[in-house]
Amino acid sequence: xxxxxHDGCILCVGCSSVCPTNAIEVVGTRMEHFADKCIDCGLCxxxxxxxxxxxxxxxxxxxxxxxxxxxx
Amino acid sequence: xxxxxxxxxxxxxGGPAGSCFARIAAGAGLDVxxxxxxxxxxxxxxxxxxxxxxxxxxxGLDLPRSCYSTPIVGAKIVAPNGKSITWKxxxxxxxxxxxxxxxxxxxxxxxxxxxxxxTYTRALQLLKDEKEKPNGLTISHGGREPFDLHAPLIVSAxxxxxxxxxxxxxxxxxxxxxxxxxxxxxxxxxxxxxxxELYFGNAxxxxxxxxxxxxxxxxANVGIGVGGNVANGDKLGALKGAQPKPxxxxxxxxxxxxxxxxxxxxxxxxxxxxxxxxxxAKDNCMIIGTAAKQVDPxxxxxxAIAMEAGVMAAGAAIKAFExxxxxxxxxxxxxxKPWRENTxxxxxxxxxxxxVMEKVSDDDMNHxxxxxxxxxxxxxxxxxxxxxVAKVVGTRPQLLGVxxxxxx
Numbered sequence: 212x213x214x215x216x217h218d219g220c221i222l223c224v225g226c227s228s229v230c231p232t233n234a235i236e237v238v239g240t241r242m243e244h245f246a247d248k249c250i251d252c253g254l255c256x257x258x259x260x261x262x263x264x265x266x267x268x269x270x271x272x273x274x275x276x277x278x279x280x281x282x283x
Numbered sequence: 284x285x286x287x288x289x290x291x292x293x294x295x296x297g298g299p300a301g302s303c304f305a306r307i308a309a310g311a312g313l314d315v316x317x318x319x320x321x322x323x324x325x326x327x328x329x330x331x332x333x334x335x336x337x338x339x340x341x342x343g344l345d346l347p348r349s350c351y352s353t354p355i356v357g358a359k360i361v362a363p364n365g366k367s368i369t370w371k372x373x374x375x376x377x378x379x380x381x382x383x384x385x386x387x388x389x390x391x392x393x394x395x396x397x398x399x400x401x402t403y404t405r406a407l408q409l410l411k412d413e414k415e416k417p418n419g420l421t422i423s424h425g426g427r428e429p430f431d432l433h434a435p436l437i438v439s440a441x442x443x444x445x446x447x448x449x450x451x452x453x454x455x456x457x458x459x460x461x462x463x464x465x466x467x468x469x470x471x472x473x474x475x476x477x478x479x480e481l482y483f484g485n486a487x488x489x490x491x492x493x494x495x496x497x498x499x500x501x502x503a504n505v506g507i508g509v510g511g512n513v514a515n516g517d518k519l520g521a522l523k524g525a526q527p528k529p530x531x532x533x534x535x536x537x538x539x540x541x542x543x544x545x546x547x548x549x550x551x552x553x554x555x556x557x558x559x560x561x562x563x564a565k566d567n568c569m570i571i572g573t574a575a576k577q578v579d580p581x582x583x584x585x586x587a588i589a590m591e592a593g594v595m596a597a598g599a600a601i602k603a604f605e606x607x608x609x610x611x612x613x614x615x616x617x618x619x620k621p622w623r624e625n626t627x628x629x630x631x632x633x634x635x636x637x638x639v640m641e642k643v644s645d646d647d648m649n650h651x652x653x654x655x656x657x658x659x660x661x662x663x664x665x666x667x668x669x670x671x672v673a674k675v676v677g678t679r680p681q682l683l684g685v686x687x688x689x690x691x
Contacts, residue, residue: 221550221551221552222327223329223550223553227444227445228443228455228457228553228555229456229458229462229511237405239426254459257459257512258459258462260464260466260527260528261466
């Protein structure tokens with residue numbers, strides 16, 4: 212389960228660039244997270260320079276990683 | 284049979300790649316539309332703003348004074364133990380740009396050649412014909428009612444986000460290992476000597492470095508980039524987040540000059556430091572610039588590379604319209620193939636250097652910095668590793684294992 216603290220977001224779209232499933236995109240003037248596409252890989256959390264993306268265990272949303280996606 | 288098209292070419296993204304593409308293509312008489320999601324071209328700035336002089340001159344452009352903040356006369360590289368090497372050379376000359384003005388200037392050049400530019404306009408969806416070939420985009424101006432535009436050629440110059448490029452089928456997803464996560468302040472006052480300053484150290488910036496880029500009026504861009512795969516932060520939720528900002532704050536606290544300075548601007552971003560993607564063109568579409576990961580893997584810089592790719596891709600587009608052929612083959616022949624032959628090997632060398640550098644420990648880094656001279660550094664920057672590597676390995680043979688990759 213991903214949450215974004217929009218106040219601190221600098222709209223660098225770093226999270227979109229690493230997201231293997233397009234689950235995080237700019238909509239209007241802020242980043243939106245689409246839980247239905249999210250596979251809880253956490254790459255966006257690790258890459259966010261402003262440290263505004265948080266991930267909580269609990270509400271899980273497991274799907275297979277697509278071919279070619281790397282969790283590094 | 285022929286569908287009615289609204290434009291000859293639609294370019295997604297008005298950065299250096301998109302605007303240079305549009306300038307050349309529109310100059311040849313093509314009807315080019317450039318859309319950019321931002322309200323104002325060049326804003327927000329997500330860049331250290333450094334660019335090499337020779338690279339701009341190569342494009343045949345005369346940079347107006349308003350587009351750069353200050354010229355650079357050389358560079359200073361600081362080892363983990365504080366020892367520094369300074370080198371000044373005609374090849375290290377460059378500028379620290381004002382990206383906002385610079386990007387706008389490039390767009391204006393394209394508009395003067397006849398291209399159409401639309402800001403605050405977002406591409407939502409790639410449209411395809413019955414043969415699954417791209418033939419248009421659904422776009423929206425400022426979040427208003429979306430509408431469709433058609434063109435036989437769609438160019439993605441989207442940068443890191445690359446939403447449309449993904450819909451085209453390009454593999455633009457970045458692996459964590461191939462990105463750096465960055466944070467930067469514009470600070471004042473900082474008295475500098477117009478040198479680019481780079482600070483290395485695994486404690487300072489894991490798998491990266493801190494940079495100070497001089498700007499006019501005692502200002503400087505002070506930034507940090509750390510490897511995306513280096514999770515070193517406090518626990519956030521259930522996962523450790525990247526921590527470029529706290530590391531940068533720590534550096535600033537320890538710097539005699541900067542600790543008293545104010546910040547004028549916060550910015551940050553994620554930069555690509557990997558290899559270019561495996562293909563730059565498909566039928567009816569091309570991808571240029573950072574979207575295609577055409578960046579220098581040492582610093583993630585891509586302004587000049589993107590401009591060059593834009594110009595080359597525009598040449599291919601002109602050929603395609605002459606022959607009325609928008610197949611992958613024609614774009615590959617006139618854009619991708621020459622790019623991979625000219626720019627590709629240079630970037631591959633830089634990627635090798637990055638991969639070797641991230642394996643070097645602080646102690647070894649100190650040793651390397653105490654061994655090599657500014658001349659050697661120049662050699663390394665030019666991609667000639669053999670001489671400097673021989674020198675370092677001569678005094679510390681155990682480094683051969685790590686550095687061997689550079690001379691293979």
